[in-house]
Every structure is written in C-alpha cells, then in structure tokens.
Amino acid sequence: xxxxxxxxxxxxxxxxxxxxxxxxxxxxxxxxxxxxxxxxxxxxxxxxxxxxxxxxxxxxxxxxxxxxxxxxxxxxxxxxxxxxxxxxxxxxxxxxxxxxxxxxxxxxxxxxxxxxxxxxxxxxxxxxxxxxxxxxxxxxxxxxxxxxxxxxxxxxxxxxxxxxxxxxxxxxxxxxxxxxxxxxxxxxxxxxxxxxxxxxx
Amino acid sequence: xxxxxxxxxxxxxxxxxxxxxxxxxxxxxxxxxxxxxxxxxxxxxxxxxxxxxxxxxxxxxxxxxxxxxxxxxxxxxxxxxxxxxxxxxxxxxxxxxxxxxxxxxxxxxxxxxxxxxxxxxxxxxxxxxxxxxxxxxxxxxxxxxxxxxxxxxxxxxxxxxxxxxxxxxxxxxxxxxxxxxxxxxxxxxxxxxxxxxxxxxxxxxxxxxxxxxxxxxxxxxxxxxxxxxxxxxxxxxxxxxxxxxxxxxxxxxxxxxxxxxxxxxxxxxxxxxxxxxxxxxxxxxxxxxxxxxxxxxxxxxxxxxxxxxxxxxxxxxxxxxxxxxxxxxxxxxxxxxxxxxxxxxxxxxxxxxxxxxxxxxxxxxxxxxxxxxxxxxxxxxxxxxxxxxxxxxxxxxxxxxxxxxxxxxxxxxxxxxxxxxxxxxxxxxxxxxxxxxxxxxxxxxxxxxxxxxxxxxxxxxxxxxxxxxxxxx
Numbered sequence: 246x247x248x249x250x251x252x253x254x255x256x257x258x259x260x261x262x263x264x265x266x267x268x269x270x271x272x273x274x275x276x277x278x279x280x281x282x283x284x285x286x287x288x289x290x291x292x293x294x295x296x297x298x299x300x301x302x303x304x305x306x307x308x309x310x311x312x313x314x315x316x317x318x319x320x321x322x323x324x325x326x327x328x329x330x331x332x333x334x335x336x337x338x339x340x341x342x343x344x345x346x347x348x349x350x351x352x353x354x355x356x357x358x359x360x361x362x363x364x365x366x367x368x369x370x371x372x373x374x375x376x377x378x379x380x381x382x383x384x385x386x387x388x389x390x391x392x393x394x395x396x397x398x399x400x401x402x403x404x405x406x407x408x409x410x411x412x413x414x415x416x417x418x419x420x421x422x423x424x425x426x427x428x429x430x431x432x433x434x435x436x437x438x439x440x441x442x443x444x445x446x
Numbered sequence: 447x448x449x450x451x452x453x454x455x456x457x458x459x460x461x462x463x464x465x466x467x468x469x470x471x472x473x474x475x476x477x478x479x480x481x482x483x484x485x486x487x488x489x490x491x492x493x494x495x496x497x498x499x500x501x502x503x504x505x506x507x508x509x510x511x512x513x514x515x516x517x518x519x520x521x522x523x524x525x526x527x528x529x530x531x532x533x534x535x536x537x538x539x540x541x542x543x544x545x546x547x548x549x550x551x552x553x554x555x556x557x558x559x560x561x562x563x564x565x566x567x568x569x570x571x572x573x574x575x576x577x578x579x580x581x582x583x584x585x586x587x588x589x590x591x592x593x594x595x596x597x598x599x600x601x602x603x604x605x606x607x608x609x610x611x612x613x614x615x616x617x618x619x620x621x622x623x624x625x626x627x628x629x630x631x632x633x634x635x636x637x638x639x640x641x642x643x644x645x646x647x648x649x650x651x652x653x654x655x656x657x658x659x660x661x662x663x664x665x666x667x668x669x670x671x672x673x674x675x676x677x678x679x680x681x682x683x684x685x686x687x688x689x690x691x692x693x694x695x696x697x698x699x700x701x702x703x704x705x706x707x708x709x710x711x712x713x714x715x716x717x718x719x720x721x722x723x724x725x726x727x728x729x730x731x732x733x734x735x736x737x738x739x740x741x742x743x744x745x746x747x748x749x750x751x752x753x754x755x756x757x758x759x760x761x762x763x764x765x766x767x768x769x770x771x772x773x774x775x776x777x778x779x780x781x782x783x784x785x786x787x788x789x790x791x792x793x794x795x796x797x798x799x800x801x802x803x804x805x806x807x808x809x810x811x812x813x814x815x816x817x818x819x820x821x822x823x824x825x826x827x828x829x830x831x832x833x834x835x836x837x838x839x840x841x842x843x844x845x846x847x848x849x850x851x852x853x854x855x856x857x858x859x860x861x862x863x864x865x866x867x868x869x870x871x872x873x874x875x876x877x878x879x880x881x882x883x884x885x886x887x888x889x890x891x892x893x894x895x896x897x898x899x900x901x902x903x904x905x906x907x908x909x910x911x912x913x914x915x916x917x918x919x
Contacts, residue, residue: 321594324591370576377581377587378584
C-alpha cells in the first residue's frame with residue numbers, strides 16, 4: 246500500500262501516530278489462532294474509528310478461535326501475531342462515497358514501493374514482513390474498509406458508518422464461525438453479506 | 447537568482463513538517479528552516495476541564511508517547527493535591543516511564559533511522575525502509591520488532607493497555623503490580639538487554655562510515671539540559687534540572703523543576719507553529735540548548751546501572767567535553783535503552799514493588815501544579831492552574847521537541863550548507879538534511895498536536911514562486 250494515494254484507507258493515510266492497543270482474545274499470548282482480526286483507526290476522528298469499533302464489537306461477543314487486535318495504526322510488531330494466524334482480516338476506513346459502503350479486497354503479501362516508511366505499514370507490507378521475518382504469513386488475508394467523508398474531531402460515527410459497523414461485525418462473525426468450524430475453503434464475502442445498507446442500495 | 451528549495455513534508459518523523467532552504471544568486475545555501483505547519487492549541491482545549499481528567503486528556507496528544515504525558519500530567523496533579531505519592535506508586539511510574547522509553551527509542555533507532563545506516567544515505571528511497579532493512583539485515587529487523595514489543599508489553603502489563611492507558615492517576619497509580627506480571631516482565635528483560643548490546647556493538651562498528659554526517663549533523667556548541675538525580679545520575683522521572691555547556695561544564699545545577707520559568711523562555715516566529723524555548727540567562731536566540739538522550743548523557747556523572755555505565759564511559763570518550771554531534775543521538779538512544787532495561791530490572795526486584803498501597807487520595811489543595819519528567823525525546827513540562835472548583839483555568843505544556851527547535855533549525859542550516867548544491871536535487875543530499883531532523887526524533891504530534899503523513903515533496907522555487915524543479919516520492 247502506498248501511503249498518500251487518494252483511495253487509501255484513512256487511518257493509514259492521515260495519522261501521524263503509531264499506536265498499538267492490542268486486545269488479545271486467544272487464551273495465550275503466543276498461541277496460534279485460526280483467525281486474526283485487526284481493527285485500526287482513530288476514534289477521535291469520527292468515522293476513522295470504524296475498524297476500532299468493529300474490533301470492539303467482536304471482543305464484546307467473542308468468537309472461539311478468533312484473536313482480535315485493536316490498534317490506531319498498523320505497526321511492524323503486528324507481523325508477529327500475523328505470522329501465527331491462518332486468516333487475517335484488516336478493518337479500516339477510507340475516504341470515499343457513498344458513506345457507509347463496505348469494500349472488501351484480498352491482501353497479498355507484497356513489499357511496499359513506498360519510500361516514506363514511518364512507523365506505520367499497510368496490510369500487504371505487514372503480511373510481507375510476517376513472511377520475511379517470521380517465515381509465515383496468513384494463507385488468506387482481507388482488507389475490509391468503509392467509505393466515508395466524515396473525519397472531523399468527533400468521537401461518534403456518522404449514522405451510515407454506525408450501521409456499517411453492525412454489518413461488518415456480522416459479516417466477520419459469520420465468516421469466523423465457518424472458518425473456525427473447519428469449513429474449507431471459505432472466502433469473504435459470504436452469500437447474504439451486505440456491503441451496502443438497504444437504504445443506500 | 448535567489449531560489450528556495452522546499453522539502454515538504456519531511457518523512458520518517460512523527461508528524462508533519464517541511465524544510466525550506468534559501469539559496470542565494472550563486473546557488474549557495476543562505477538560510478534553512480524547519481516549518482511546523484500544523485497548529486496544536488491543546489492547552490486551550492484543556493481549559494474548563496477538571497484537573498483530574500488531565501492525565502487521560504493530555505495523553506491523547508500523542509500515540510507514540512502517551513505515557514510521557516501521563517507521567518508529567520500525573521506529577522502536576524500530585525502537586526495540585528499537595529500529596530506525596532506512595533513509594534511503590536512512584537517506582538511503578540518509573541517502570542512505566544522507562545518501558546515507554548525502551549519502545550520509543552526502539553522505534554526511532556530500528557524502524558526510522560536504521561534504513562539510513564544499513565542502506566546508506568544515498569540508497570534508493572524505494573528500498574531505504576523497513577523492507578530494505580529486512581532484506582539487508584533480517585536479524586536487526588527482528589531485533590527492532592522484538593525490542594519494541596518488550597517495551598509495549600510492559601506498558602500493557604502495568605496499565606492494562608498499551609495506548610492511552612488510564613492507569614496513572616493523580617496521587618499515584620490505579621492498580622498495583624501483580625506477582626505474575628512482575629515475573630513476566632523480569633523474564634523478558636535478558637532478551638531485551640542482549641538485543642540492545644548487539645545493536646550497540648553494531649552501531650559502534652558502523653559509525654565510522656558516517657564520519658561526514660557526524661561532522662555536519664547539527665554538530666555545534668550548545669547548552670544541554672535535563673533532569674539528573676540529586677547525585678548527578680541519569681534520571682527520567684524526578685530529580686533536579688541541570689544545564690551544561692559544550693565543554694561539559696555545569697553552568698546551572700540543582701534547579702527545582704518548579705522554577706523552570708526562571709530559566710526557560712518561549713519565543714515565537716511567524717513562519718512556524720512550534721515555539722522556540724531558549725535558556726533565559728543567555729537570551730533569545732543565542733540561548734540554544736538541546737534535550738533528549740544526547741543531552742542526558744552529556745549532563746550526568748554516571749548512569750547508575752552497570753552495563754549502561756560501561757557503555758556511557760565509551761560514549762563520553764568520543765569527545766573531551768560534551769558530545770556535540772547530533773548524529774550521536776542514535777548512539778545515546780541505544781545506551782538509554784540499555785539503562786532502561788537494567789533499571790526496570792532493579793525496580794522490579796525492590797521488596798515493596800508488589801505493595802498494594804499505590805494511591806494517595808486527596809482533593810485539590812493548591813491552585814497551581816507543575817510536573818516535569820524526561821520523555822524519550824527530552825524534558826517534558828506540564829504546568830496547570832485551577833480554580834476553586836478544580837477546573838483548569840490555564841495550562842502550559844513545553845514539549846521535548848520544542849526545546850530542540852532552535853537546535854534543529856541551526857542543524858539543518860549546517861547540513862544544508864555542507865550537502866546542498868543549488869543546481870542539483872539529489873536524493874541522498876536531501877535525505878541528509880532530513881536525517882538531521884531525524885537525529886532529534888522530533889514528535890510533532892506532541893509539539894503541535896498535528897496529525898497527518900504525506901509523501902516527500904520537494905520544490906525548487908524562484909523568488910517569485912515559480913517552480914524550477916520538483917521531486918515527489
């Protein structure tokens with residue numbers, strides 16, 4: 246991921262800060278989990294907190310076999326837990342419309358061509374670091390983002406993104422249950438997942 | 447024709463800034479400035495809030511060093527309560543502060559600066575990053591990640607979470623340390639020490655490849671300021687302020703941090719949002735001083751832990767007086783990591799470290815409180831005034847990066863004069879100018895409450911603003 250491109254997730258693009266609040270929900274710190282969800286963003290910048298809120302919902306109602314990490318940004322040390330999961334789901338916000346629309350893309354481990362590495366990395370680069378440093382990267386990785394134009398100094402999401410939090414949480418939960426249940430192969434989105442709200446569709 | 451060369455923004459620092467380099471008619475550097483282009487205003491936001499909210503509130507200034515703000519703010523609130531916090535609480539705060547120092551210095555050295563050391567200042571920017579580090583020296587990449595993990599994990603073990611923890615409270619800390627967490631922390635320290643000693647050995651061998659940078663990276667006489675213990679040892683939590691000159695002579699000592707206003711003034715310039723603190727007895731702008739790891743190692747008579755003392759003795763032997771080149775900030779950072787880990791180990795082995803009395807409870811008993819601590823980047827000052835209801839009426843925060851503002855500006859001018867030739871824009875040349883700033887590891891998020899990060903944008907401008915040349919990456 247090249248930082249600074251117009252279509253980048255907001256928290257990767259706009260924040261100048263490296264933060265990593267990790268909330269682990271696997272029994273042991275170093276335990277391998279089938280699924281790792283990393284929700285990241287800045288809850289002080291309105292809809293940029295999308296990834297954080299999705300992750301918190303998953304923590305509130307945990308799914309067995311799912312490890313959830315909440316972070317303000319992706320930082321290199323996240324490569325360690327990433328190297329110990331089979332499936333990774335990154336959750337973030339990006340600038341764009343319609344507000345509240347979810348976008349889903351697969352992530353391939355790739356060294357970034359971005360020269361201006363600061364303290365943060367993108368999902369693809371993080372998977373690459375996991376492979377290069379720890380010898381293992383997730384077999385499947387996704388980036389789930391929500392579109393928004395509301396990134397003011399507020400701590401509450403816009404109504405559209407608030408609904409998107411619910412849809413994204415349900416989507417990840419259904420997916421996780423099927424993966425953790427041994428079903429294979431399973432890929433996102435599942436049948437019935439809604440990337441757009443009914444009112445927006 | 448006079449020209450201006452602009453580097454906007456500077457990369458691999460925390461926050462957002464740009465550099466302008468003013469050339470004369472012959473293309474020779476005439477002036478250079480670092481502009482902090484975003485406004486902080488955080489002090490104003492604090493007005494009207496309850497003082498007890500200040501630790502949690504000011505910690506939001508920055509995601510890199512929230513712990514530093516928690517510590518300084520907690521101390522300012524202790525002063526408002528007019529209490530002496532329990533000894534165990536103070537020790538736990540010290541561990542917290544040092545764990546923060548370990549992870550922050552690891553970030554600066556391994557993630558932000560090691561690409562320059564490993565791949566060279568002239569390397570293609572497409573490879574001069576963490577991926578380049580992984581390819582060139584996988585062990586170093588692993589070490590950097592692991593060392594940062596150790597510091598971050600300690601913060602989480604103490605406070606329950608790594609970012610914006612609310613564990614520091616006025617009067618002490620919210621929860622005591624458990625025996626289990628103490629054992630976990632102690633178990634991680636030997637690995638951290640091994641990593642740090644390996645990095646110090648590597649850096650000592652590598653430094654000689656950068657003799658030109660050592661000579662020209664903010665290498666000039668200045669004062670140095672920071673906290674020391676009453677007996678002159680390295681101190682990050684409490685103690686007294688000391689000022690030394692470039693010859694290493696102590697020119698002011700045992701300054702009560704509450705008297706900081708007698709020694710530190712703050713000037714403003716119209717071209718940047720970052721203030722210019724200066725040493726008042728000398729005046730502005732001549733009163734240039736540096737803070738942070740280089741300054742701290744120049745101030746002290748010893749570190750106070752065995753391995754760090756050994757490393758410090760070698761460090762101080764680099765020069766007769768104070769070590770003046772800001773390139774050595776990197777070296778000083780590694781020695782401070784070593785000290786931090788050793789000191790945490792000592793504190794965790796104190797017999798009362800698991801004591802459950804960790805908070806003094808009181809209401810506000812003073813109308814003014816000052817808290818001073820050493821953040822990774824230097825001396826951090828929180829100063830509050832409250833009304834009879836405990837609401838903040840005035841706040842002043844002097845951030846480490848601000849203290850270094852005069853020195854950073856002088857440093858980029860020195861480097862620009864040496865490396866920048868007006869008719870050429872070369873990657874390595876510009877990166878060296880930026881690298882001077884990275885030596886100070888400025889935290890612009892803190893010093894301006896800026897957010898944002900953009901790719902490098904360099905413009906060569908004529909006096910009338912016409913773009914003569916432009917580079918983006």
